[in-house]
Amino acid sequence: MKQYQHPTIDQITLTGVLHALSDPVRLNFVQCLANLMCEQPCGSIPTPVAKSTMSHHLRVLREAGIVYIRTEGTQSLTSLRLDELSTKFPGLLESVLKAALEESAADPAK
C-alpha cells in the first residue's frame, strides 16, 4: 500500500503554503475540499487537467502541508489539514479562501 510522506507542522513554511495556493487549479481544488468538509477520494473532485498533472498538483499541496493523503484499499483519500494550518498560521487559509470566493463571485469566468 502506498504510503505518503507529509511535513510535520514545524516543517510547514509560509512561503511553501503561499506557493502551493498560487496556482488556480490547486486553489480551486482546496476550495472544493474546504466546501466538502470531509476527506475525498482522489478523482472525485472534477479538475480541468489531466490525471498526471493533477497528481503533480496534489504532491505540491501535500508537500506544502495543505492536504493529507492516505490510502484505504485501492483508494487514495485526500483531506485538508485545516486544524494544523489554523494552529500554525491562524486566519491565513480562511482569508485566502474568502478572497478566492469573492474573486470568483466578482468574475465567475475565473
Place this chain on the structure above:
Amino acid sequence: MKQYQHPTIDQITLTGVLHALSDPVRLNFVQCLANLMCEQPCGSIPTPVAKSTMSHHLRVLREAGIVYIRTEGTQSLTSLRLDELSTKFPGLLESVLKAALEESAADPAK
C-alpha cells in the same frame, strides 16, 4: 524618466498576489515596506540578493499589484498598494504579514 506600468485593481488576481508573496526575499521586502509605512527609495531596504535579482523581484511585486513604483528625479520610489489590496481582498495581506511575523518570531533564522 522611466514610467512603470501597474495593473488596475480589476487586473489584480489572487493567485498572482499569492505567487508574488511566495518567495522569501519578496515576502521579506513587503514586510519591511509595511513596517516602514511610507514609500521608500529602491535600494534603501537591505536585501540578501544582487541588485539585478532584486529588480526582478520588484517587477514581480509590481506586476502582481502589490507595490507601486514611481520615479522622482533619479530615484525610484516604492510603496505598498495597501488600500487597494485591502479593498480587493479584505484581510488577506494582513493575515499573510501576521503569519510571516509569527513564523520569524518562532524561528528567527528564517
